[in-house]
Amino acid sequence: MTMDTIDRADASAIAGHSARTPHVTAESYRELYAASVADPEAFWAEQAQRLEWSTPFTKVKNTDFTLGQVSIKWFEDGQLNVAANCIDRHLETRADQTAIIFEPDDPATEAQHITYRELHRSVCRMANIMEDLGVRKGDRVVIYLPMIPEAAYAMLACARIGAIHSIVFAGFSPDALASRINGCDAKLVITADHAPRGGRKTPLKANTDAALLHCKDSVKLLMVRRTGEQTSWIDGRDFDYNELALEADDHSEPVPVDAEHPLFVLYTSGSTGQPKGVVHSTGGYLLFAAMTHEMVFDYHEGDVYWCTADVGWVTGHSYIVYGPLANGATTLMFEGVPTWPDAGRFWQVCEKHKVNQFYTAPTAIRALMGQGKEWVEKYDLSSLRILGTVGEPINPEAWNWYNEVVGGSRCPIVDTWWQTETGGHLLTPLPGAIDTKPGSATLPFFGVQPVVLDPHTGEEIHETECEGVLCIKDSWPAQMRTVWGDHDRFEKTYFSDYKGYYFSGDGCRRDADGYYWITGRVDDVINVSGHRMGTAEVESALVAHAKVAEAAVVGYPHPIKGQGIYCYVTLMNGVEPSDELCKELEKWVRTEIGPIAKPDLIQWAPGLPKTRSGKIMRRILRKIAEDDFGALGDTSTLAEPAVVDDLIDNRMNRA
Numbered sequence: 161m162t163m164d165t166i167d168r169a170d171a172s173a174i175a176g177h178s179a180r181t182p183h184v185t186a187e188s189y190r191e192l193y194a195a196s197v198a199d200p201e202a203f204w205a206e207q208a209q210r211l212e213w214s215t216p217f218t219k220v221k222n223t224d225f226t227l228g229q230v231s232i233k234w235f236e237d238g239q240l241n242v243a244a245n246c247i248d249r250h251l252e253t254r255a256d257q258t259a260i261i262f263e264p265d266d267p268a269t270e271a272q273h274i275t276y277r278e279l280h281r282s283v284c285r286m287a288n289i290m291e292d293l294g295v296r297k298g299d300r301v302v303i304y305l306p307m308i309p310e311a312a313y314a315m316l317a318c319a320r321i322g323a324i325h326s327i328v329f330a331g332f333s334p335d336a337l338a339s340r341i342n343g344c345d346a347k348l349v350i351t352a353d354h355a356p357r358g359g360r361k362t363p364l365k366a367n368t369d370a371a372l373l374h375c376k377d378s379v380k381l382l383m384v385r386r387t388g389e390q391t392s393w394i395d396g397r398d399f400d401y402n403e404l405a406l407e408a409d410d411h412s413e414p415v416p417v418d419a420e421h422p423l424f425v426l427y428t429s430g431s432t433g434q435p436k437g438v439v440h441s442t443g444g445y446l447l448f449a450a451m452t453h454e455m456v457f458d459y460h461e462g463d464v465y466w467c468t469a470d471v472g473w474v475t476g477h478s479y480i481v482y483g484p485l486a487n488g489a490t491t492l493m494f495e496g497v498p499t500w501p502d503a504g505r506f507w508q509v510c511e512k513h514k515v516n517q518f519y520t521a522p523t524a525i526r527a528l529m530g531q532g533k534e535w536v537e538k539y540d541l542s543s544l545r546i547l548g549t550v551g552e553p554i555n556p557e558a559w560n561w562y563n564e565v566v567g568g569s570r571c572p573i574v575d576t577w578w579q580t581e582t583g584g585h586l587l588t589p590l591p592g593a594i595d596t597k598p599g600s601a602t603l604p605f606f607g608v609q610p611v612v613l614d615p616h617t618g619e620e621i622h623e624t625e626c627e628g629v630l631c632i633k634d635s636w637p638a639q640m641r642t643v644w645g646d647h648d649r650f651e652k653t654y655f656s657d658y659k660g661y662y663f664s665g666d667g668c669r670r671d672a673d674g675y676y677w678i679t680g681r682v683d684d685v686i687n688v689s690g691h692r693m694g695t696a697e698v699e700s701a702l703v704a705h706a707k708v709a710e711a712a713v714v715g716y717p718h719p720i721k722g723q724g725i726y727c728y729v730t731l732m733n734g735v736e737p738s739d740e741l742c743k744e745l746e747k748w749v750r751t752e753i754g755p756i757a758k759p760d761l762i763q764w765a766p767g768l769p770k771t772r773s774g775k776i777m778r779r780i781l782r783k784i785a786e787d788d789f790g791a792l793g794d795t796s797t798l799a800e801p802a803v804v805d806d807l808i809d810n811r812m813n814r815a
């Protein structure tokens with residue numbers, strides 16, 4: 161180990177501060193990891209006992225990464241119910257324990273503590289309401305809600321009756337919502353009147369009305385009253401959750417489903433085309449979410465755990481709802497944003513609820529770091545024990561600030577690398593077991609076999625120190641099973657570039673200690689404030705505007721967001737560029753996709769660099785956007801080399 165970069169405080173901090181024994185130690189990590197890859201069947205069969213199975217499985221793993229016949233099945237002949245695992249089985253021992261702490265957007269409004277007993281009742285009611293609206297096992301339900309407890313009720317109610325949920329982040333536009341409703345052919349959309357966030361309000365019901373204009377007439381709408389304001393109403397299509405919940409029966413039997421029954425579909429951006437519906441299973445997914453939640457956050461009985469993500473993203477699925485509740489934990493749901501009413505909001509919530517594990521994204525850390533440490537120091541953060549980060553590479557400066565200012569140099573930081581597709585953490589430190597280095601996601605979780613491949617030959621690199629593309633050899637239980645309705649696309653996206661491996665889309669470096677350092681995406685996906693964005697999606701939104709002839713979108717380094725959205729736009733003949741048009745296009749993309757896709761920089765491009773066969777040379781556009789055009793490489797294959805000079809002269813990002 162290279163001593164200089166290692167945070168030696170880890171193990172002693174855990175033992176000293178909490179007087180608890182970490183779930184995993186350095187020694188048990190090595191032993192268990194070796195066992196997990198030597199005999200995955202035995203390892204996972206034993207781990208699966210942490211779940212309650214209504215029909216025990218006899219087969220553990222049945223997976224094949226061969227192109228043309230990719231198939232991933234875990235515990236395939238077992239049956240279980242996710243809601244029973246997350247709620248019912250805890251009732252005997254922890255009915256009166258808080259399951260969910262709800263901290264609303266406005267700090268002046270009181271927080272709610274929802275016990276497991278109350279959670280059970282609410283989920284049963286929601287399940288009965290859904291059944292009354294015609295939802296049956298296997299049907300899809302779209303959830304478009306703020307970060308309120310009803311979002312968790314809706315997820316668990318779907319799971320209870322075997323329906324498949326697809327959550328759409330409340331920041332997405334009506335168009336994006338409509339394409340997801342249609343994409344999975346949903347029967348029902350669950351939404352709210354409004355979503356309060358950061359003191360502002362998003363009109364979710366109005367957005368849903370607009371979306372449903374593009375969907376089948378049979379789609380029903382269930383509305384939760386969040387602000388209580390008046391909304392439009394269509395009798396026969398719209399249903400009032402709060403009214404129905406008063407009458408609904410609070411008993412509902414959980415329906416056992418096959419371990420491979422889909423639990424949810426979650427749309428995520430890829431390098432080409434429209435977002436794809438990532439399908440996750442019931443058994444393998446829940447097992448992996450629960451196990452990683454316990455071990456990575458070293459969750460112990462009585463801890464208060466807070467993940468600041470939104471349930472609209474996979475992090476919210478696995479680490480606000482499913483993982484923590486399967487473990488009988490107390491999980492905090494926060495409706496607000498880190499900087500409203502002021503930059504102390506996160507820390508005020510940590511102090512107020514005595515949070516033990518805190519999990520957030522580097523972009524939030526960087527934004528808060530910029531506001532100064534006084535905001536952190538105002539609050540008593542002595543309850544904090546573990547800090548986590550996810551979503552994008554964390555720069556060492558932000559890591560150190562998080563460690564020192566927030567964690568008082570006594571809380572191990574778990575930098576968790578994973579993806580919507582992986583269902584749970586694949587590379588991550590384990591507190592007390594794996595020493596950390598700022599900026600590295602360190603080592604694989606149990607059962608996970610990362611490999612670094614040479615991007616040109618596709619061969620595995622065996623030297624410890626190396627750099628290449630990150631792939632995973634062999635399956636893990638929470639691996640996505642397919643792309644909804646398009647298994648071919650699943651195989652092509654993840655198994656065709658590097659035969660026999662799952663291709664992550666990320667580049668990485670492995671250091672002399674065998675630690676992994678994610679270097680970012682190697683495809684046309686950019687990571688904006690920890691949100692995945694396909695450049696193709698933004699491009700197709702731009703060219704849908706009547707004044708735009710052509711567009712190319714790339715990422716560039718952004719001090720807070722990680723990456724910003726840089727757009728090169730060629731206008732239609734005769735259209736003059738102007739500041740107003742720039743604003744109009746920004747607004748256009750916001751409405752087409754949602755605020756998270758708003759362009760940061762728009763450059764008017766009279767022409768785009770193309771090969772003679774008409775292919776846009778993105779490599780060059782990336783370099784110019786990065787303000788690093790000294791080494792543009794070979795431009796001799798360009799059809800019109802002069803366009804490059806114009807783009808350089810008029811570049812928008814000048815360091």
Ligand code: WTA
Nearest residue numbers: 550551552553575576577578579580678692
């Ligand atoms: C990036 C979020 C570096 C990565 C859970 C990945 C990270 C993409 C990390 C997945 C990390 C996630 N360090 N990069 N700790 N975690 N990423 O699907 O590029 O929204 O491929 O899942 O985020 O984003 P997704």
